[in-house]
Amino acid sequence: MNANVRLAGRVLSQGLEPLVVLVVFTTLQRFGLAAPSPWWALTGLSLTGSLLHQPAVQRRLSGGDPAGRMWLRAALELGGIAVLLNVAGWALVFPLVCLLVLARYQRMAGSVVWRPVAGVSVVVVAGSELAAALGWTPMMLPGSQAHACAAVLTVICAAGGRELTWRVQAQERAEATLRRSEERFRTLVQSATDVIITTDADGRFTYLSPAIERVMGHAPLDLIGKTYTDLIHVDDRPPADALDAEVHTGAAAERRAEVRLRHADGSWHWHEVVVRNLLTDPAVEAIVFNHRDVTERREFQERLAHDATHDGLTGLINRTAFLDRLERAIDNARRTGGLTAVLFVDLNGFKQVNDAWGHEAGDGLLVGVSRVLQDRVLGSDVVGRLGGDEFGVVLTVIDDPDPAVAVAARIINGLREPIAVAGRTVKAGASIGVAVWDPDCVDADELIRRADLAMYRAKRRKVDAWEVYRPELDDAAGATPTRDELSRAVGNDELRLQYQPIVSIDSGDLVGVEALVRWHHPTLGRLAPAAFIPLAEDFGLIDAVGERVLRSACEQVRRWQRRAGLSRRISLTVNLSPRQLSQDTPVDSVLAALRETGFDPHDLILDVTEDALTPGESTVARLSELNARGIRIALDDFGTGHSSLHSLLNMPVDILKLDRCFVHALNGTPEGAAVAQAAIRLGQVLNLDIVAEGIETSGQAAELNLLGCPTGQGFHYAWPLDPEAFDALLTAVGHGPWPPAPHLVGTHLAD
Secondary structure (H helix, E strand, O other): OHHHHHHHHHHHHHOHHHHHHHHHHHHHHHOOOOOOOOHHHHHHHHHHHHHHOOHHHHHHHHOOOOOOOHHHHHHHHHHHHHHHHHHHOOHHHHHHHHHHHHHHHHHHHOHHHHHHHHHHHHHHHHHHHHHHHOOOOOOOOOHHHHHHHHHHHHHHHHHHHHHHHHHHHHHHHHHHHHHHHHHHHHHHHHHOOOEEEEEOOOOEEEEEOOHHHHHHOOOHHHHOOOEHHHOEOHHHHHHHHHHHHHHOOOOOOEEEEEEEEEOOOOOEEEEEEEEEEEOOOOOOOEEEEEEEEOHHHHHHHHHHHHHHHEOOOOOOEOHHHHHHHHHHHHHHHHHHOOEEEEEEEEEEOHHHHHHHHOHHHHHHHHHHHHHHHHHOOOOOOEEEEEEOOEEEEEEEEEOOOHHHHHHHHHHHHHHOOOEEEOOEEEOOEEEEEEEEOOOOOOOHHHHHHHHHHHHHHHHOOOOOEEEEOOOHHHHHHOOOOOHHHHHHHHHOOOEEEEEEEEEEOOOOOEEEEEEEEEEEEOOOEEEOHHHHHHHHHHHOOHHHHHHHHHHHHHHHHHHHHHHHHHHOOOEEEEEOOHHHHHOOOHHHHHHHHHHHHOOOHHHEEEEEEHHHOOOOHHHHHHHHHHHHOOOEEEEEEEOOOOOOHHHHHHOOOOEEEEOHHHHHOOOOOHHHHHHHHHHHHHHHHOOOEEEEOOOOOHHHHHHHHHHOOOEEOOOOOOOOEOHHHHHHHHHHHOOOOOOOOOOOOOOOEOO
16 A cells, blocks of 8 residues: 555656646636636646656656657657647747756756757747647737747747757766766776775775785775774784874875785785875775885895895804994993903914815805804804904903903814814814903994904914904004015015906806905015005005016916916906006006016006096006007096096096995995995996995895996905915806805905
């Protein structure tokens, strides 16, 4: 019963307009304002109009398309209305009815109904006017007035109908544009690789893009209504809650964070999350999260950071990180008034192990020694590998020097125990230098120097021992060689060369060597170039030293070239001091050495410092003449001197050698790589080769490779090697890529 009543009410409401018209015309007839007509005619026409208004009838007539068969539907409805108006004598108001019908059909089907309704209306108006003119239908107004009113109303309604259609068309275009925009946005969101999520003000998920299933393994519908709390790692919830509070502080607030989210398989992945508060945006009314999986990037950054600060063989921190930790310990000692100490540990007999059983045994020995060192210190102390067979220990907090001596003694005793290496047991001795910080020690480098000095004093005892730094050691180390001693050294073969490989960073191929001179003084021990090259310049012996070094290096590298044959081209880099360059004879002496040794000038590279490139006609002339003979000129320690772009453009420079301080600054960040990248780019623009100096870690090598640096040298590949050690390694390598450290750390290095 109730259902029938509701159905009847719905039918009546949908066809109410024609029934209202029936009532109106019946009333008009009662008062003589409408032409008399049979009640059944008005009733039949009204009921027919009400029937045509029913949705079911409209669907049947349209064939299911709101705009379908519009000519038929318009003709039926407008024809029925025209008959009713003509019968009542009010045909002149038919244009107004057409305008109303047009508005109703446009509401249902859009602007496409304009032509069918307009066409039917014209036909019906013309027919009505003709019928009235012939007297077939009554008119409530005199003939001329009725026709005039009908004409005016027709024009007004036609204009109104056209304006209405234009507005509907504009609305349709706007809606179509909006639909295309929504579809494009929906397609972009659904196709995006990043996950897009919206939540309400309480943090419950209201939308999750399809990418979440690919990125996190969760089906979007499974998470609707849940919160991020269900996904965030417990350790990351406090910062996530703080981020959420910040986002809620204001509209359009945007924040970024990296948190761990639980994957559907139970694993935790790092995600970079960008959050924006759009609760006040009526188009969104949500908090929008955009995040991507950055687990691989985080792991790569962590590996780079670890490689930049740790030794690849032993896992200990490297020299750079060791110095940083030592600086922190010194700062803490200054602040608290306490003490700190450093132990410089140099292995004894390491070369014999390496030579007897190979590099694998040497590597195993270094790993075993690192464990011994770690076992002999406290957890707060620091153990690092400084390079080669040298280690360092920082005792971060001590009350007096005695604990440092005790640790040195424990290390000496620990190294006397056999270490299992490659199926054998070996013993590794050590010489240890101990230096305790005091307020006169300005920085970590000075403390390391003191420990190094004490270590060399301990090494002179020829047994495993330790030595504590004392000021008298500086006096002993400060002994200055005489001119006669240096002159005798040139003739007595006390000046000996070591060679450091220069390697292609990308392929690992050996491309050259740099010759480095050391003076093996009979009483003062091994002296670095800084200890005697200035003296040679002052004593006027620099030409003799330079010629000796160049001839010996050319002869040695020529032998290696003959062994390698045409399959490997090995260049030789030799340092040319500013004093040599200022003499009148450098060109003749260099060319004479090349002729006598048969060394190809194109394989020789002369290293000059920035300070040597002082603009002057003589300097430019000498370098240009050497360059014209095929000898390449390398600018050493680029970036630390005073050369300018003008110097680079006007001097015959072929190679830029990037200083080690810029290489050490590489830490996986744009800031750390800024200077190195600029120098490399400058070399590329000027068409100069680039060689990076001081590469100590695989992380630095990888970053330099990404920056486009082609070649490099440093402890990562090898320390300076004696000719015999370099010869053995060259034989082992053959034509393959040069092996990076730690495979070279067992070779005999200069002490």
